[in-house]
Amino acid sequence: MLHYLARRIVSTLPILLGVALVFFLVFNLVGGSERFLYNILPPKGRTPETIDQYREAYGLDRPVIVQFLDTVGDMVTFDFGRSESTRQKVSYLIARYVPASAALAVPAFVVEIALALALAMLCARTRGRWPDRLVGVLSVAGMSLPMLALVIIGQRFLAFEAGLFPISGWTRGLGAIRYLALPWLLWVTVSVGYDVRFFRTALVEEQGKEYVRAALAKGMPRRLAMRRHVLRNAMVPILTYVVIQVPFLLTGSMLLERFFSIPGIGELLVQAILSYDLPVMKATVTFYTLFFIGFSVLTDLLYAAVDPRVRLG
Amino acid sequence: MSVERDTASAPRGGVPKPGNAGPGAPRSAAPAGAARPLPARPAGLAAALAAEAPVLDVRNLAAWYFTDEGTVKAVDGVGFKLGKGKTLGLVGESGCGKTATGLAVLGLLPPPGRVVRGEAVLGRRDLLRMPEADLAAMRGRDIAMIFQEPMSALDPLMTAGEQIAECLEMHTALDRRERAEKAVELLASVGVPEPALRAKAWPHELSGGMRQRVVIAMALACDPKVVIADEPTTALDVTVQAQILDLIEDTQERTGMGVILVTHDLAAVAQAADEVAVMYAGVLVETGPVKDVYAHPAHPYTKALLGSIPVVGQAARQLVTIPGRVPNLARLPSGCRFADRCPLAESACRAVEPDLVDLGAGRRVRCILATGRAAR
DSSP states (O other): OHHHHHHHHHHHHHHHHHHHHHHIIIIIIITTHHHHHHHHSOGGGOOHHHHHHHHHHTTTTSOHHHHHHHHHHHHHHTOOOBOTTTOOBHHHHHHHHHHHHHHHHHHHHHHHHHHHHHHHHHHHHTTTSHHHHHHHHHHHHHHHSOHHHHHHHIIIIIIIISOSSOSSOOOSGGGHHHHHHHHHHHHHHHHHHHHHHHHHHHHHHHHTSHHHHHHHHTTOOHHHHIIIIIIHHHHHHHHHHHHHHHHHHHHHTHHHHHHTTOOOHHHHHHHHHHTTOHHHHHHHHHHHHHHHHHHHHHHHHHHHHHOTTOOOO | OOOOOOOOOOOOOSOOOTTOOOSOSOOOOOOOSSSOOOSOOOHHHHHHHHHSOEEEEEEEEEEEEEETTEEEEEEEEEEEEEETTOEEEEEOOTTSSHHHHHHHHHTOOOTTEEEEEEEEEETTEEGGGSOHHHHHHHBTTTEEEEOSOTTTTSOTTSOHHHHHHHHHHHHOOOOHHHHHHHHHHHHHHTTOSSHHHHHTSOGGGSOHHHHHHHHHHHHHTTOOSEEEEESTTTTSOHHHHHHHHHHHHHHHHHHOOEEEEEESOHHHHHHHOSEEEEEETTEEEEEEEHHHHHHSOOSHHHHHHHHTSOOTTSOOSSOOOOSSOOOOTTSOOSSOTTGGGOTTOOGGGGTSOOOOEEEETTEEEOOHHHHOGGGO
């Protein structure tokens, strides 16, 4: 187990290296350090002399390989320096923006998964009959609505005209719930359909298994067999699916954060890209990468916890 | 081949059960003389068979699958009686409705399958017309099933012992620890070495033969009166096959349970069964005592099945097969269902579907050629 963890942590290094390489290629070489210099210099100060001066100051005149290793070093040590636009320490910015993202994503995700599981179980139990069909139609409808359209509809009709929610905004502390309610609702509406479909498939597949029939043949009532054999076995694919989604919660909420002015990490990344703030971009990308790797390790651990056939090592 | 075994009904061990088979449903007396008797057998035995009430009496069972492509009549009017302590071999090719028959009796047909008519009387109650909760209470306790694939019949996330104990949990008042102990005993009784250790094993840690023993222990946990064994040996090595059949036989002698052995393995039926019912395209085409049917098969299909068994030492240039396939059960031909593959088929065979005619001596056959031209 510990051995496994150690190996997984070591194996993240090549992944980080790959991410650093892609990042470096896209933003330092192709996107160009010239663009960066252009961005950080005020329009009046853009003379060949000042550009050269800045190029030297930022080390962009050094050999490409040295610059690349520098990027890798930043990512491995989590030292990204200061933001080019606000001059704040990048680590401070990340710490400041994460809570709002979590406040948006975690409750919405938990509610959505619980709701999806309940609906999927209803579908599996009434397979082919009307509750199953109704949920199926609603799921597809929810999946078909683009988030962008829902945001506009929600803000226009529910917030602006009906006055049920504030249109957008943010405050610290529990007051934020007021601002989060509508984004939560939209989040659940858009994503619950996909999850119901997936969970239903997993459950229906398990329902058809011979050991479920064997349990019924032992005299087990269908409800109990559903809980004890179907649900438990379906948890293996469901857990993977859920846990692997967690890193995407951050990217997924970028749109909502932007439209509802929620100061989250997605918003931070969007702003950083718009202002070509390289240190912040680097930091957010690293953050996403580590988050992703961390959760895939967690998936493996959960696998091993649920399924006796899985051995880590 | 085995001979008729001692079928004296041994006292059943285990917990007494409510709703135990009383005198049973009245057994319809074998119609005499209607058909020409084939090679006669000792009348005494037939009388003895008729004397004891069947533990399971299936009548005119039909189970159809209502699919988008049409109605698949997987089981289309099947009837048989299973005596106490007896084994009935239900044989036929794949896809002829053997397994569906077993599942229909247990009320476990997967959708879109449904029982459309018939009765399955066990202990004076019709399993097919029973609220689901009542049927669930009988499953495992009065009628159990041994599944074909020992790997897929075991839940991979549960230990062998836990899965055996589940049956006890449903039907007895034993607490968790007592159930675990009983599960170990059951494992020992089905010949699992180091049962205490195996009870804690996960299914994937057991060999195929071992898993099948666990599946059997699961079915036998509550001393059922009837066990439907669906191809219990198909997935196993030949050496293990014989052990498993012996095990079922031994248990039967001990507890007096009736066994329906669903299989396409005619040798297994010869070894283990008293009676045989040959199924073809959803109907029974021939039934009777194993020895008689094997010695003098009356139906061309039975003959063909028996003829397709390779015999050791007989240098066959080619294995004998039955030409053609089981007809599409959604679009059955008119007349005899076997006519298209039958070497003896006449035009009359395709005109009307023959009835299952009693030949006397406990034998019945569905073939106008075998029952004689007079019957036409």
